[in-house]
Amino acid sequence: MDAQPLAVGIIGCGNVGRILAEKQNTFRITAAYDCVPGCALDFSARFGAKPLTEFAELLAEPVEIVVEAASVSAVREYAIDVLRSGKDLIILSVGALADETFRIELLGEARRLNRKIHVPSGAIMGLDNIRIGQVSSVDTILLRTTKNPLSLGIGEPETKCVFSGTASECVQRYPKNTNVAVSLSLACGCDASVEVWSDPGETKNMHEIIFSGEFGEAYIRIRNNPSSGNGATSRLAALSALSILENLKNPLVIGA
Numbered sequence: 001m002d003a004q005p006l007a008v009g010i011i012g013c014g015n016v017g018r019i020l021a022e023k024q025n026t027f028r029i030t031a032a033y034d035c036v037p038g039c040a041l042d043f044s045a046r047f048g049a050k051p052l053t054e055f056a057e058l059l060a061e062p063v064e065i066v067v068e069a070a071s072v073s074a075v076r077e078y079a080i081d082v083l084r085s086g087k088d089l090i091i092l093s094v095g096a097l098a099d100e101t102f103r104i105e106l107l108g109e110a111r112r113l114n115r116k117i118h119v120p121s122g123a124i125m126g127l128d129n130i131r132i133g134q135v136s137s138v139d140t141i142l143l144r145t146t147k148n149p150l151s152l153g154i155g156e157p158e159t160k161c162v163f164s165g166t167a168s169e170c171v172q173r174y175p176k177n178t179n180v181a182v183s184l185s186l187a188c189g190c191d192a193s194v195e196v197w198s199d200p201g202e203t204k205n206m207h208e209i210i211f212s213g214e215f216g217e218a219y220i221r222i223r224n225n226p227s228s229g230n231g232a233t234s235r236l237a238a239l240s241a242l243s244i245l246e247n248l249k250n251p252l253v254i255g256a
């Protein structure tokens with residue numbers, strides 16, 4: 001007899017939520033919450049999940065894991081309650097974890113409750129081995145992100161570096177565009193350096209990672225297709241969360 005599909009709840013019925021629902025295979029999104037009630041209702045009509053117009057309703061749903069695909073503020077608002085309701089969590093809006101006080105509280109609750117929080121590789125590659133920064137010395141960890149100004153939400157007509165600083169500063173300025181910078185910092189164990197470039201000729205979302213340390217040196221360049229529902233979000237980000245969900249019950253763990 002086939003195992004029951006994994007029951008999944010979702011916060012945020014936008015672009016990532018829709019990609020996950022379109023491609024669900026070994027799991028089922030059974031409950032969907034969005035702060036815009038119409039989004040939850042449309043999502044439900046299309047994919048069959050129960051539409052939730054209040055966050056508290058999600059806590060009572062019989063789901064094993066919740067995917068946050070909403071916003072940095074949604075993570076701050078809901079993540080601890082999700083863990084306390086006995087569910088694991090996948091966080092896309094990783095920028096929320098740049099706030100050390102919040103991160104310590106959230107991880108403390110996860111430990112206390114024996115719950116897991118998954119941070120997908122999202123819109124970058126290489127995060128698995130960048131975790132060696134936690135066990136060996138790092139000389140450089142730099143993310144250079146290049147996007148079209150429309151994706152960055154700015155009206156910059158020239159190719160230009162619009163931000164240079166640390167990941168934790170950057171995500172405050174570009175919370176919808178640089179969650180990956182905070183993922184890198186979490187993986188590596190130090191606040192990554194970040195440059196954000198605006199390029200009106202760029203049609204992809206490009207991320208370059210420059211990493212060096214005890215292991216040697218690496219340069220990784222990812223040229224992502226923007227997702228059709230939200231140009232600022234690379235399709236890879238949704239696919240990465242999808243691969244976590246599809247592998248949760250797989251006894252073979254690949255990578256890292």
Ligand SMILES: NC(=O)C1=CN([C@@H]2O[C@H](COP(=O)(O)OP(=O)(O)OC[C@H]3O[C@@H](n4cnc5c(N)ncnc54)[C@H](OP(=O)(O)O)[C@@H]3O)[C@@H](O)[C@H]2O)C=CC1
Pocket residue numbers: 011012013014015016017033034035036039068069070071072073074077091092093094120121122123124175176177179180183229230232233234237
């Ligand atoms: N980790 C990574 O590598 C990446 C992470 N991301 C992040 O993933 C998240 C989802 O992206 P995407 O699907 O493209 O975004 P969308 O804007 O397409 O969808 C998000 C949905 O969630 C809703 N929402 C926002 N805040 C809340 C809240 N507090 N409670 C409930 N619903 C809320 C939004 O409503 P409204 O439109 O009214 O705000 C919207 O309907 C974003 O935060 C994005 O920045 C994106 C790319 C890469």
Ligand SMILES: O=C([O-])CC(=O)C(=O)O
Pocket residue numbers: 122123175176177178179180181205206224232233234235237
């Ligand atoms: O999707 C991307 O290319 C990166 C992104 O928006 C983010 O990290 O928030």
